[in-house]
Amino acid sequence: MTNKDIERVLSEIRELACKTSRDIEEARIRLLGKKGEITALFEEFRTIDKSEKAVFGKPLNELKQAAITRLEELKEAVGGGEAASTGAAADLSMPGDDFPLGSRHPVSIVRQQIVDIFRKFGYDVAEGPEIEDDRHVFEALNFPPNHPARDMQDTFFVSTGHLNPILLRTHTSSVQVRTMESASLPIRVICPGRVFRNEAISARAHCIFHQVEGLYVDENVTFADLKQAILLFAREMFGPDTKIRMRPSYFPFTEPSAEVDVSCNICHGKGCNVCKGTGWLEIMGCGMVDPNVLKASGIDPQKYSGFAFGMGIERIAMLKWRVNDLRHYFENDLRFLKQFESCVEA
Numbered sequence: 159m160t161n162k163d164i165e166r167v168l169s170e171i172r173e174l175a176c177k178t179s180r181d182i183e184e185a186r187i188r189l190l191g192k193k194g195e196i197t198a199l200f201e202e203f204r205t206i207d208k209s210e211k212a213v214f215g216k217p218l219n220e221l222k223q224a225a226i227t228r229l230e231e232l233k234e235a236v237g238g239g240e241a242a243s244t245g246a247a248a249d250l251s252m253p254g255d256d257f258p259l260g261s262r263h264p265v266s267i268v269r270q271q272i273v274d275i276f277r278k279f280g281y282d283v284a285e286g287p288e289i290e291d292d293r294h295v296f297e298a299l300n301f302p303p304n305h306p307a308r309d310m311q312d313t314f315f316v317s318t319g320h321l322n323p324i325l326l327r328t329h330t331s332s333v334q335v336r337t338m339e340s341a342s343l344p345i346r347v348i349c350p351g352r353v354f355r356n357e358a359i360s361a362r363a364h365c366i367f368h369q370v371e372g373l374y375v376d377e378n379v380t381f382a383d384l385k386q387a388i389l390l391f392a393r394e395m396f397g398p399d400t401k402i403r404m405r406p407s408y409f410p411f412t413e414p415s416a417e418v419d420v421s422c423n424i425c426h427g428k429g430c431n432v433c434k435g436t437g438w439l440e441i442m443g444c445g446m447v448d449p450n451v452l453k454a455s456g457i458d459p460q461k462y463s464g465f466a467f468g469m470g471i472e473r474i475a476m477l478k479w480r481v482n483d484l485r486h487y488f489e490n491d492l493r494f495l496k497q498f499e500s501c502v503e504a
């Protein structure tokens with residue numbers, strides 16, 4: 159071993175020019191690989207005299223370090239630029255990583271559609287508490303105490319030991335009352351929300367479900383306005399050919415009251431098993447706000463009149479997508495929910 163040997167390799171290291179990471183790897187093998195030049199010098203070093211070892215030990219170690227450092231420098235210089243310029247490391251035509259996205263629940267999708275339709279008509283959205291008191295769910299809506307009409311909706315009570323029991327709201331009409339108590343007239347709101355009824359769970363009923371309540375109070379509001387608002391809604395929701403019909407009904411808080419049916423969007427009125435051969439599907443209850451209800455919230459029924467309507471979101475969603483069992487909306491079975499992925503709008 160001579161100084162010349164070491165210097166020759168050192169100048170080789172200094173002059174190293176590599177364009178690709180492959181060139182760098184080849185240089186590494188040539189210098190430091192098993193049969194590399196530096197490795198060979200180290201092997202030779204093992205065989206030389208002690209006195210010579212003292213001379214060559216340090217320069218040899220420096221040589222190895224110089225090679226390592228130079229190769230690192232080259233790697234850095236080539237690294238990023240290579241991928242971008244030659245395209246060798248990154249194939250831009252490869253599909254990207256797949257991040258599975260969740261999707262909105264069908265009940266939220268329909269709720270949003272209902273809200274969007276009424277927003278277009280100039281309605282605002284109002285919300286209220288799910289844990290309510292008797293006054294807002296029943297009394298101010300013209301349900302007299304102990305009146306059998308309260309049995310129309312089986313109630314979950316939270317506490318009953320006082321004059322104004324606390325309960326889970328059975329309908330979103332409670333938000334109607336809260337809005338009339340606080341908002342200035344005229345009022346035009348829709349109130350989407352969750353409601354609770356102590357009912358046995360079946361294909362057609364659940365103890366938790368969602369409603370949208372609508373309320374319009376102004377001077378000279380008539381039943382004709384109600385009918386028109388509902389017709390426009392039904393056409394937006396179920397298609398431009400949709401017809402509606404109203405059947406007389408009863409709710410303590412509206413007078414007169416009606417049940418609204420839309421023409422069956424499956425058989426177009428001919429009769430099928432979804433509409434049970436009638437050609438019609440029930441979608442909501444409605445009516446003119448009872449003067450007692452206006453009075454209970456401090457609105458003068460001589461001057462103002464109004465209409466209200468209320469519908470179940472799950473029911474609308476079932477009709478829209480022809481789902482025959484309400485329970486699908488609550489069980490979170492991904493096979494069911496995935497079918498609505500493409501229905502999500504921004």
Ligand code: PHE
Pocket residue numbers: 328329330331371372409412443444445466467468469
């Ligand atoms: N609150 C009624 C229900 O839950 C629906 C309704 C609302 C009816 C407004 C008439 C007017 O069944």
